[in-house]
Amino acid sequence: MNIIQTHCFFCGSSKPETLVLPEKEQIEDKHQFVDYEPCEKCKEQMDNNYLFLEITKTPNHNKELFKDVYPTGRWFCVKPEYIDQVIKNKELYENNRQFMIDEETYDKMFMNMVNEDKNDTKN
Numbered sequence: 001m002n003i004i005q006t007h008c009f010f011c012g013s014s015k016p017e018t019l020v021l022p023e024k025e026q027i028e029d030k031h032q033f034v035d036y037e038p039c040e041k042c043k044e045q046m047d048n049n050y051l052f053l054e055i056t057k058t059p060n061h062n063k064e065l066f067k068d069v070y071p072t073g074r075w076f077c078v079k080p081e082y083i084d085q086v087i088k089n090k091e092l093y094e095n096n097r098q099f100m101i102d103e104e105t106y107d108k109m110f111m112n113m114v115n116e117d118k119n120d121t122k123n
């Protein structure tokens with residue numbers, strides 16, 4: 001049997017879960033076995049903040065998130081007190097805490113965040 005240690009996609013730390021695969025199954029890329037369930041630490045951060053996850057339509061080593069949508073591995077959280085500086089349209093963030101943004105938007109937003117408050121960015 002192949003026993004695979006699972007890792008948090010967001011911070012890369014080991015998760016308590018292991019995955020057991022039948023022996024004949026080849027492990028070509030361990031990224032394929034990563035799910036997008038955050039570890040406890042990341043989950044706590046996401047629950048208390050707004051998450052911005054960068055996505056791309058170009059296939060990469062990450063598993064498909066949705067059809068033809070792949071996370072790039074970059075993300076950051078915004079504290080609630082700063083969200084109105086990031087998203088001007090209040091209706092957008094009233095009911096959402098998680099956003100998927102393309103690479104161009106990510107760069108634009110992330111650069112703005114870095115300029116405004118270095119402590120509120122996470123990559």
Ligand SMILES: [Zn+2]
Pocket residue numbers: 008009010011012013038039040041042043
């Ligand atoms: Zn994590």
